[in-house]
Amino acid sequence: MTPIISIRDLTKTYANGFSALKGVSLDIEEGEILALLGPNGAGKTTMISIICGIVNPTSGVVTVGGHDVVKDFRQTRSMIGLVPQELTTDQFESVLNTVSFSRGIHGCKANPAHIEKVLKSLSLWDKRNSALRELSGGMKRRVLIAKALSHEPKVLFLDEPTAGVDVALRRDMWSLVSDLRREGVTIILTTHYIEEAEEIADRVGIVNKGELLLVEDKAKLMGKLGRKQMVLDLVEPLKSIPGRLDEWDLKLTSDGMQIVYDYQPDATPGSLMALLAALELSSIAVSDMASRQTSLEDIFVSMTGEKA
Numbered sequence: 001m002t003p004i005i006s007i008r009d010l011t012k013t014y015a016n017g018f019s020a021l022k023g024v025s026l027d028i029e030e031g032e033i034l035a036l037l038g039p040n041g042a043g044k045t046t047m048i049s050i051i052c053g054i055v056n057p058t059s060g061v062v063t064v065g066g067h068d069v070v071k072d073f074r075q076t077r078s079m080i081g082l083v084p085q086e087l088t089t090d091q092f093e094s095v096l097n098t099v100s101f102s103r104g105i106h107g108c109k110a111n112p113a114h115i116e117k118v119l120k121s122l123s124l125w126d127k128r129n130s131a132l133r134e135l136s137g138g139m140k141r142r143v144l145i146a147k148a149l150s151h152e153p154k155v156l157f158l159d160e161p162t163a164g165v166d167v168a169l170r171r172d173m174w175s176l177v178s179d180l181r182r183e184g185v186t187i188i189l190t191t192h193y194i195e196e197a198e199e200i201a202d203r204v205g206i207v208n209k210g211e212l213l214l215v216e217d218k219a220k221l222m223g224k225l226g227r228k229q230m231v232l233d234l235v236e237p238l239k240s241i242p243g244r245l246d247e248w249d250l251k252l253t254s255d256g257m258q259i260v261y262d263y264q265p266d267a268t269p270g271s272l273m274a275l276l277a278a279l280e281l282s283s284i285a286v287s288d289m290a291s292r293q294t295s296l297e298d299i300f301v302s303m304t305g306e307k308a
């Protein structure tokens with residue numbers, strides 16, 4: 001399948017000499033949800049801004065729907081909806097005018113029915129005649145999304161869409177994302193909330209210091225890098241782990257009341273059962289046990305050395 005977005009050897013060096021992107025290549029398939037994760041300053045916004053034609057690349061080629069984002073700017077821009085981090089629109093304009101005007105800017109014919117549908121889906125219809133400055137922060141965010149959807153884009157970029165928004169808006173946003181995806185819209189989001197990426201993305205890309213460290217199907221990534229941890233609560237405190245349990249590489253908590261076992265389920269099938277049997281043979285009684293999957297957060301921290 002031809003990717004809807006193709007990025008080849010993309011670099012960006014800003015005027016002050018700072019190298020924000022150092023050779024990124026990536027294909028984004030039509031209809032997928034891709035989450036780009038990375039610490040502050042990793043280069044995510046720079047990458048999005050280049051695809052959207054707001055920032056010029058230093059070198060490399062980016063195409064959207066087969067069109068070059070620099071040479072065919074108008075064509076590529078009309079296919080894209082961008083929800084930026086901040087509102088930069090005229091604060092005195094009404095919600096309805098702001099969103100309708102945005103559709104016009106992208107060269108689309110007026111379509112009041114579409115604008116009404118978008119405003120209703122974002123619970124903004126009742127506020128359509130209010131000036132932007134009269135809206136709460138969360139409602140302004142909704143306007144940003146409405147603007148991005150005004151011209152029925154094939155690709156939607158959400159740059160930190162849920163930073164600082166309340167639970168209700170976050171929930172609405174993700175249900176909107178699911179609806180759009182069902183309609184075939186390709187969605188690329190940047191987020192610091194890894195649980196969000198874990199929940200909604202098909203693929204996850206990790207960006208750090210201007211490089212794309214990996215991009216991988218989310219389930220595969222979790223399978224490959226994800227590990228499990230089993231915590232066993234002991235009936236009696238243990239001074240040290242007996243030598244006969246060496247093969248499991250166990251850790252004992254400082255109070256001696258828990259044994260922690262890190263393992264990769266696929267790589268060592270049956271090892272958990274064998275461990276339980278060996279514990280019994282060593283007369284170590286277990287009162288309870290719990291397992292936890294290594295999260296995307298753990299994977300992210302291990303790759304970038306930073307918290308998201």
Ligand SMILES: Nc1ncnc2c1ncn2[C@@H]1O[C@H](COP(=O)(O)OP(=O)(O)OP(=O)(O)O)[C@@H](O)[C@H]1O
Pocket residue numbers: 014015016018020038039040041042043044045046047
């Ligand atoms: N106009 C500019 N001139 C110089 N440096 C810039 C400019 N814009 C961004 N940068 C730098 O490029 C780097 C990448 O910034 P970018 O906004 O792309 O990161 P990000 O991954 O989106 O970060 P965040 O998660 O904080 O939004 C940062 O170090 C930033 O300071």
